[in-house]
Amino acid sequence: MIPGPIEFDPAVMRAMGAPTTSHVAPSFIESFGRSLEMMREVWMAPSGQPFIIAGTGTLAMDIAGANLTEPGDKVLVVSTGYFGERYADLLKRYGAEVTVLKAETGGIVSLEAIEIELKKGTYKLLTFTHVDTSTAVLVDPKPIGELGKKYGVLTILDGVCSVAGERIIQEEWGIDIALTASQKAIGVPPGLALLVVSKRAMETWRNRKTPVANYYADWGNWLPIMEAYEQRKPSYFGTPAVNLVAALEVSLGLILKEGMENRFNRHERTGRAFRAAIAAMGLGMVPLKEEYAANTLTAPRYPAGVEPAAFLKAMSSTDVIVAGGLLPEIKNEYFRVGHMGQVNRSDIVSTVCAVEVSLAACGHRCGPGAAISALMESY
Numbered sequence: 001m002i003p004g005p006i007e008f009d010p011a012v013m014r015a016m017g018a019p020t021t022s023h024v025a026p027s028f029i030e031s032f033g034r035s036l037e038m039m040r041e042v043w044m045a046p047s048g049q050p051f052i053i054a055g056t057g058t059l060a061m062d063i064a065g066a067n068l069t070e071p072g073d074k075v076l077v078v079s080t081g082y083f084g085e086r087y088a089d090l091l092k093r094y095g096a097e098v099t100v101l102k103a104e105t106g107g108i109v110s111l112e113a114i115e116i117e118l119k120k121g122t123y124k125l126l127t128f129t130h131v132d133t134s135t136a137v138l139v140d141p142k143p144i145g146e147l148g149k150k151y152g153v154l155t156i157l158d159g160v161c162s163v164a165g166e167r168i169i170q171e172e173w174g175i176d177i178a179l180t181a182s183q184k185a186i187g188v189p190p191g192l193a194l195l196v197v198s199k200r201a202m203e204t205w206r207n208r209k210t211p212v213a214n215y216y217a218d219w220g221n222w223l224p225i226m227e228a229y230e231q232r233k234p235s236y237f238g239t240p241a242v243n244l245v246a247a248l249e250v251s252l253g254l255i256l257k258e259g260m261e262n263r264f265n266r267h268e269r270t271g272r273a274f275r276a277a278i279a280a281m282g283l284g285m286v287p288l289k290e291e292y293a294a295n296t297l298t299a300p301r302y303p304a305g306v307e308p309a310a311f312l313k314a315m316s317s318t319d320v321i322v323a324g325g326l327l328p329e330i331k332n333e334y335f336r337v338g339h340m341g342q343v344n345r346s347d348i349v350s351t352v353c354a355v356e357v358s359l360a361a362c363g364h365r366c367g368p369g370a371a372i373s374a375l376m377e378s379y
Ligand code: PMP
Pocket: 004, 056, 057, 058, 059, 083, 129, 131, 132, 133, 158, 159, 160, 161, 181
């Protein structure tokens, strides 16, 4: 129950374990082409350009940053935790002049504060983290997309902890890039960087004055490959992660079979019910308000008197694996529980029980069954 890698569907794992084909085998070309087509449906970006490139989520961030920034470009980074800070560092490497609007821990940056910056009229690009995995804070992408359009600023959504879990309607909301990695709500083992790019962002890249400063990331190398696979033609730039792409085709198929609206609603129900159970145990959360709380993971704060090391040790004797804190300034004050992808009600019930038992072992008692009652009531 960590926030990635998540547990994967057996059908996805079977694709991982199948014999590795050539990257130009007809069956693989079909898998790649289908995966690109399905990405447009999952991202809800019918005219977007999808990219599937071997690497992690950080590479997806790097690809977006490298292709859209030129030295001296002004970028606004809206930060709600650890991964916002990472984006600021990354963009500076490409010579961007970065301004960071940093939320207080567990909070969000107000739209007013974002608009005041964008009104200055000097920004080319804005990045924000849809769900920051270090704080479990959820940011509403829709009004940020609107501001981007209003002020002619490209918007990049870091969706590593949100795509295929939290609601995203990329094209309608005017988000220029929505990027993720395979190991979270997409439901494929780690190793794929996935992006869907708007026409406006591709145009900005085409009009660059300087070469892309990262050879591997350059869309000039990858766009012909994505186009060839979609046209069901063989091509080569760098050898694709054949088994991961085969697994991606299976997982995207499962996601679309569930239906995007059903999937978003299921994640919302799961998140809400799990938070209700955590609250019934008397624990606070890192997100300062319920409306900022993500549905893909939860970040409960330890109650007074519970030592992180003792709690995590007690948890390790249950069958449930959770993650410790990540944001350096509050690292020892909270833990994290992922609940995205295939997670079902039984998993959630087991997790709630394991947390309750482990807290009790550390001296924090709550009414037995109170958490499960709150969970079932919410469900
Ligand atoms: N952004 C967010 C919001 C993340 O949660 C992560 C990974 N936890 C990343 C970026 C980086 O992804 P990766 O670890 O795959 O490089």
